[in-house]
Amino acid sequence: MTARYALHGAVAFITLDNPPVNGLGYETRKSLCEGIERANADAAVTAIIITGAGKAFSGGADIREFNTPKMALQPDLHACIRTVELSAKPVIAAIHTVCMGGGLELSLGCHYRIAAPGAQIALPEVKLGLLPGAGGTQRLPRALGVENALNMIVSGEPVKSELLAMAPGQKLFDKLSKSVETLAEEALAFANEVADKRPLPLVRNLPATHAEADGYFQFARNTVRAVAKNFPAPVKCVDCVEAAVKKPFDDGLNFEKEQFIALMMTPESKALRHAFFGERAASKIPDVPESTPVREIRKVAVIGAGTMGGGISMNFLNAGIPVTILEMSAEALERGTGIMRKNYEGQVKKGKLKQEKLEQRMALLSTTTSYEDIKDADLVIEAVFEDMGVKEKVFKHLDAVMKPGAILASNTSTLDVNKIAGFTQRPQDVVGMHFFSPANVMKLLEVVRGAATAKDLLTTVMKVAKTIRKTAVVSGVCDGFIGNRMIEQYSRQALQMVEEGASPEQVDRAIEKFGFAMGPFRMSDLAGNDIGWAIRKRRYVEQPELKYSKVGDKLCELGRFGQKTGAGWYDYQPGKRDALPSPVVKELVEKHRKDAGITPRKIGNDEIVGRLVYALVNEAAHILEEGIASKASDIDMVYLTGYGFPLWRGGPLCYADTMGLHNVVTDMKRFGSQPGADAAFWTPAPLLLKLLAEGKPLV
Known part of the structure; x- marks a missing residue:
């Protein structure tokens, strides 16, 4: 049973018990409804409390049920909430720690909270890419007020219970307990207090009103449309x-249901759900059991105080x-x-960090020019020149001084981790930890698994990634790993198209309109040509044997390495990052075409x-074939969190599935002809042809 039933005097406790977050999957919904019916059938029960274990x-809701037969199984969440509302005995939601999505919608169906x-x-x-589909858009405005509710629903961000309890006129919470520890006891006392009160209050019967409804909703719609244009x-x-304000409750509920179903079928929602599951799946390594022990990481050393070393340290x-x-x-x-402190001071000025936090963090930092001073570190990350x-x-040096069991990590972005491990007598303790610049901001961490890398080391590094709030993706050893090999x-294609007739600005504009954060030429100028x-x-x-356009080489021969030199594919004014079309580049490209x-x-x-x-898609398919990445979603997570691929498209492989593999392969053959x-270059990877023949998707 995933909803436990127990009696405490005359009060029935129904405890949702479906770890880790008591998701409202079919079995839990079924058990919950059975508990409500059992309590109503027991003459000795005067009130019911719903709470959650752990x-x-x-x-x-359990989103794994979306688009599966389980989603249609009764009772669905609507039926559950209706069972609660129709209970002849008062139902009290005892809310703690996390109350989100369908959990909040369930509580809004209770008589008290x-x-x-x-x-x-x-x-x-x-x-x-969805909206609350079990009455959340209809009940929350009635319980919390229209504007507060809309802000919560549109942002999706959590708000602490005590802040919501302070909202003027709110009917969301009838009472705040003193603490999590006393919640059950206080809920029991409250249940006994309201056991005989009739009629039972229902959120659905409360009014949802706004004094300037037409103007407010038009303003809200315009604002939201501008901010979330791709979603x-x-x-x-x-x-x-708006339907909650302008329609009868049941009509509003039906309207909400129609919109939910329509959104669930959109490519944007499919992409966002793919990303949601992909992020969680990335930490699971097929041949490394979850029970694998982890090494303790209490002290870290970083070799190199440059841009990468400083950013890595800040994490x-x-x-x-x-x-x-x-450093040397x-x-x-x-x-x-000094640069690290300046970065922290910038956060303080913006109100994102308190001065005392800055001092606490800098107090954890020590520096040295001697390897002897880092020999007791549990993890050391090398962030030196890529040579x-x-x-x-x-x-x-590290092999000679570091204690046994210390993790020796390289921040290399392309070099052979197996060769690096071979410089030591402990290859099992060597791993790649490829951070992305700026390392204190970018979410992605490519964890490069060498041939000898120990399983407990991998488990430890994946745990460390969570601790420093990174999305870690495991890659095998190859030139460029996952992300840079694909990029x-x-x-190559970006340069080829400039040679064939496009301008750098046109290429950048086209892919940025598609949704990339930055086009290939602006990106190259930023990284360094x-x-x-x-x-x-x-x-x-x-x-x-590989075909490369030489137009980029000719640019570099002029010393136009990008923003750091004030000139690259674009011109840059001192102190500014604005990319300005360059007449020098235009002339260079035209001469290159003529000469060729x-x-x-x-x-x-x-x-x-x-x-x-x-x-990207074709190279990703090769990477999957070779086992460099263990699953397609890992590749999409690399591109969503490290390379600016548009989130609403779900990553290159999710996008390929959305377009259809037949269309992808057809276009590739057309490009090649x-x-x-x-x-x-445009020969489709065997995996693409295999999946197409079998009628299977990439993800």
Whole structure:
């Protein structure tokens, strides 16, 4: 049973017990309704209390049931709430810790609600591209007021129970308990107090009114539409709350149900749900049991006080973990820690951090120029120059001084982690931890698993990632791992299209309109064009058969490395990051085409987007085939959290499924058959053809 039934005197307690958050799946709904019916059939019972076991009242519906036969099984959540409302005996929701989504909707169907302080109250469905589908848009405005309710529903953000209890005229909570520990006792006393009161109050019978309804909802709709232009759910939330004000309750409920079903079928909701599950699935490694022990991480060392080293260190300081930074000189340490303090001071000025927190974090930081001073660290992360010779020196030092069992991690973005592990006598303790710049901001952490990397080390690093609030994705060893290996193919196509006739500005505009945070040329200018140039020069030697446009090389030969030099694919004014079209680049590109005998052609935005995105998709399919990534959702999480792929499209592989693999493969073949095209580049990966033949999706 996932809803336990027990008697405490004349009061029946129904405790939702479906770990980890007491989700309202079919079995739980069924048990809950049976408990309500059992209590009503027992003449000795005078009142009913619904609460949740563990650390949640209820986190809401089980979204794994969406679009499955279980979703239609009765009782659904609407039927559950109706069973509660129709109870002849008062039903009290005893709310604590987490009360979200369907959990909050269930409580709104109860006759009374008592909440513990600190409980997180939310209707977060909008974050999954949905709206509250079990009466939340109809009942919450009646219980909390229209404007407060709409703000909660549209944002999806949790609000503490004690703040909501202070809202003028609120009917959401009848009482706040003194604490979580006393909630059950106080709920029992409250149940005995209201046991004989009739008629039983129902939220559905309360009015939902607004003095300036027409003007308010139009203003709200315009505001939401501007902020959430790529997400249909927020505007539909406004429509549903307006229905709560303007329609009878049951009509509003039906309208809400229609909008919920329509949203559930949208590609945006499918993408957001894919991302939701993908983030949780990323921490699960197929051959590493969840019972694998973890190593204790109490002290961290970082080698290098540059941009990456400082950013990496801030993650651990923010989590309360002491860090020692090692550099070759006191001057480098002073410069690096000064930048870290400046970053924290910027947060203080913006009101995002208190001064005392800044001092607490900096107090956890120590510096050294000696490897001896870091020998007791549990985890050491190397963040030095991306050169194998430099890495070799660092790891040989670490191998000589670090204590047994210490984790030796490299922040390399492309280099062979197995080779790095080979510089030590303990390859089982070596792993890649590839942070993304700025490391204290970007969510993604690529965890690169070497051939000898121990399973308990992997488990530990995945736990550390959660501690420092990163989304960790495991990658096997290959050149560029998951993210940079794919972005190289994306960049190849961007350069190729400029050679064929597009301008850098057109390519950037097209993919940014598609939803990328930044186009390939603005991205390259930000990262440094010399980085891509170095990779291409390596490719010319290692893989001379590959076709690369030389237009990017010619740009770099002029010293136009991007923002750091004030000139790249765009021009930049001192102190500003605005990308200005460059006449120098225009002339360079035109001369390159002429010298290469290329007649430029007009390239449409659809072709630009297709070639860039499908270049990612095809390489991702190769990565899956080779086992570099264990599942498609891991690749999508890399691109959603590290490369600016639009969230509402769900990542490159989710997007490919949305477009249909037949269309993807057809377009790839078309791109490969165009005059001057690189046909080998556009040969579909065998996995794509296999899945297409079997009628299966990528994710």
